[in-house]
Amino acid sequence: MPDSMLKAQIESASAYERLFVPALFGQWAPRVANAAGIAAGDRVLDVACGTGVLAREAAQRAGPHGKVTGVDPAAGMLAVAARLAPSIEWREGAAEALPFPDEAFDVVVSQFGLMLFADRGLAVREMQRVLAPGGRLAVAVWNEIGSNPAYKDEAALLEEIAGRRAADAIRSPFSLGDRDRLAALFVAAGMTKVTVDTLEGKARFPDIRTMVEADLRGWLPVTGVVLAEDEIAEVLVGAEQALASYRAPDGTVAFAVSAHLLTGRKSHDTESATAA
Structure with a gap:
């Protein structure tokens, strides 16, 4: 990537972190982390991590004996993420082709990325693939x-x-406001104990x-x-x-926002879950 293009991406990502994270996205990171049950020692993957607000929350909970990795296709986002949290591993990659081996993580999380993936079904199957048996998943998407x-x-x-x-x-x-459609993506990938909760938040802009x-x-x-x-x-x-x-x-501007928070687990018996 030309230096000028990367510089423009970093400037855009810096603006995203400065404005959108406190105004809109930051409030959801603790809620997603809670839903995923992130605990000390967990290996956690944040898919479509952006500038890393959710990964940073996960790292606080996983502690020094855990490992948190953020993956995103945008080099500019990752550059800002690495500047803010150099102890977290940041990897460039697409959700539809996660650059990790099978069963590499105890927890997979993602917030406000799934709606925009080119192939949502493939991305969910990739999340399932990299989860260890019994692993936990939590994904936030906007309501309709x-x-x-x-x-x-x-x-x-x-x-x-x-x-x-x-x-x-x-x-x-x-575009993923339909709760049944959202849940069906994860059930089709073999995830078990899939639930969808609708939560309210507040956006605030200057x-x-x-x-x-x-x-x-x-x-x-x-x-x-x-x-x-x-x-x-x-x-x-x-x-x-x-x-x-x-x-x-x-x-100032303040208004209610509504999102779905999906949780699920990877079956210990992955062959049976996939066949089902």
């Missing part, structure tokens, strides 16, 4: 967009100004412009949607009215 109304309103504004493709980029992280511009300049280009500057300016102006109900008196 109707249960996350701030993003539903943002998508509607984008569709009006920038078109369907831009709006669908905002909607895409909410202001409406920061929230929306981060999506327009950060998230949309990742999906291949690059808006012209005049479109961005129009969306930002429109957002002040469209999202006004989420603005607090001090100008």
